[in-house]
Every structure is written in C-alpha cells, then in structure tokens.
C-alpha cells in the first residue's frame with residue numbers, strides 16, 4: 001500500500017481509536033466555538049468537560065511555530081485532527097471521524113449533543 005501522509009489514517013485502523021478521535025474532534029470544535037464566545041463574554045462559564053484544556057491547546061496551536069516536532073501535550077494530535085477535518089469537511093465521501101461532527105453542526109445544537117458520559121478523549125501521541 002502506498003504511504004499515506006495523513007497520520008490519522010494509521011490510528012484509525014483501530015475502530016476503538018475512531019470513537020476517541022471522533023470525540024476529540026467534537027470537543028475541539030466545541031472549544032473553538034467557546035473560545036470565540038469568550039472573546040465577547042470573558043466571564044462566561046462552560047461546564048463541558050475538557051473545554052478549558054482544549055481552549056489552551058487551541059490557543060497554543062495558533063502560536064505554535066514548531067509544528068510536528070512540538071513537545072507541548074496534545075499539540076500534534078490536535079493539529080492532525082484539525083488538519084484532517086479541514087481537508088475532509090468539503091468532501092462528500094464517508095469519513096468515520098468527520099461524519100459525526102458534520103451531523104452535529106447540521107443539527108445546530110452541537111453543545112447539547114455532546115454526550116454526558118464522556119470517556120477520556122484520546123490524546124494520542126504519534
């Protein structure tokens with residue numbers, strides 16, 4: 001098989017990982033939305049698990065200059081997921097990870113759609 005330069009495709013060969021990556025993508029999308037809202041409402045409270053952590057990761061990503069060799073926790077994994085989603089979102093092909101988020105965003109209630117019984121997001125280090 002030809003080498004694929006999308007590091008996620010390796011990880012996603014395990015169905016268990018698909019669920020975790022899905023969840024991390026949903027949480028990242030939530031954190032991005034939350035971060036923008038916070039620009040206008042700095043005192044806003046958010047009860048979504050891992051949201052503050054992911055906001056930190058997103059803030060870091062915006063200023064991270066080292067890319068793939070960065071040793072900041074979750075930097076590379078989150079960047080890979082975001083990059084994957086940005087490439088994927090305009091495609092019509094079925095993707096086990098991005099389909100969940102596309103569905104949530106179409107339903108307009110993405111905040112409420114985050115399941116309450118969260119398992120720990122899969123911050124894998126690859």
Ligand SMILES: [Zn+2]
Nearest residue numbers: 034046048051
């Ligand atoms: Zn939040």
Ligand SMILES: [Zn+2]
Nearest residue numbers: 064070072075
């Ligand atoms: Zn970084």
Ligand SMILES: [Zn+2]
Nearest residue numbers: 088095097098
């Ligand atoms: Zn995808």
